[in-house]
Amino acid sequence: MTALLHVDNISKRFGGFIALDGVELEVQPGERLGLIGPNGSGKSTLVNCICGTLQNESGNVCFDGHVMDGLAAHQRTHRGVARSFQLPRPFHSMTLADNLRIPLLYTVHARTGPLRSAGDLNSRCDELLDMVGLMKKAKQMPRDLTQVEMRKLELARAMAAEPKLLIADESMAGLSHSEIDDILALLVRLNERGITIILIEHIMRAVMSFSQRLAVLVSGKKIADGKPEDIVRDPEVVRAYLGQ
């Protein structure tokens, strides 16, 4: 089976600081990958390079058999990469339904040809809101939402683009125990629909229960990649997390 995402030896530096240093990563279709690493290890930079918010200086990002280097973020979204942001970034001046309408209008519309009618669009929005349990708040503004609802909106908006790969960047930080379970269940449901998911998370409980495979970044380098049970026992990983 060929990989859905192949990150080949990419590097990124900010001035003198090397954020990513020859990172290699492969993700198979339908896989649930957990990406962990201490603060400042380059996780978000890696996501930004995959999604096109930042451009990597060397190496390649291949997605679905195509090289994506040089493509703008919106073009990568059209190709099927979607992301949620670490801090939710909803469109503040729009209702929840309109927030979801944007990826439908600009990505699904552009990819598969016109959505047939306004009714089509509305029913898609409703479906997505229903999926994350925000149906009752469709007409409300993002400022009326709680933290966990905001994260769900963020995921729903990423899902609206009908991606092949979803990158969830710390979508559980700051949530309570039961709220984390809520989001996890949602992510597993999405995965069951055939969407490949990369989960970036600090909360080990969530990462361990969700991931089929774990990759560890430390100081811009990937130091481990494998089964979650093995990774947490890896002496190098333990050293990176706990110090010596």
Added chain:
Amino acid sequence: MSTAKFSFIAIAIGGLVMAFAHWFQVDYLFFASYTILQFIVLATAWNILGGYCGYVNFGSAAFFALGAYSSVALIKFDAEIDSWFSEGIASFLHHIFPLPIPVLILFGALVSGTVGFGMGYLTLRLRGAFFAIATLAMAVVLQTLIVNWDFVGGSRGAYIIRPESLEFAGIQVNYIEYLFALMLLLAVIALATARAIERSQLGFGFATIRDDELAAEACGVPTLRLKLIATTLSGAFMGMAGAPFPYYIGYLQPASAFGLEYAVNSIAMPMIGGTTSWVGPLVGAILLGSAQQYATVTISSAVNLLIVGLMLVAFVIIAPNGLIGLVQEWMRARRRS
């Protein structure tokens, strides 16, 4: 309501205004209303970029002046035809020139739209205050260019002789009425365009740029392309508003065409009316424009900018989302109770 229906109603209202003014037989009414209409076009144009996309443009006067000066250039070109070209070409060109004002308007739109596109391409990687400063700088550069361009009068300015009247299918039309009608039509086109954008996919895209560009890109919105569309459209409409101006004013000099009042008014009017809807610039321009015209006649023309300043301060404090925002809030509160 469809755009066609909206335009039809707007033209009907405009026709009524026109008939009313004609009935009074006062030229001044046309002069004063022309200025207000011109500001409706300018404010609406500014709002396409400033209100919908959230990019504050301080260089409105430059786009307006470019429209005006492209007309002057074409009028001067007409005067020079005989000395520049051989007889054959000259006689051919005399068939085309002088160009009617609607063509000048299109030409102004082309010039200002092109400059708008160029400005967008060069500066749209900047955001917030940096973008605003860049537009201000562009206005200064363009003014310097015009001041040093002798062909269009340089710093001396240029006189444009306005005909008394115009024959239109056998009917004599007062020239100021003709200019008024043109500006009225432009205002209708500008408002209909702004309204159509608001309801379209483009409008949704513009709003995402205003809210959060990074998130917009992640949703698949081609932000750079949309911003270029906005700067081009906005610039083109400002150029259109400026193109008939030399005929209106009779004497055009850089200091008046690049005047502070155009830049300030085109920002203040949407702000006072409300930037999220096409109604905002319309209401703001009528309100502020009328107040200024009234002050010009009764107190002095220098009070103009003072009025703008005071109203802007008042609105920023009382109604930061403009009159439209105030009404919307009031309606929302009423629905809740």
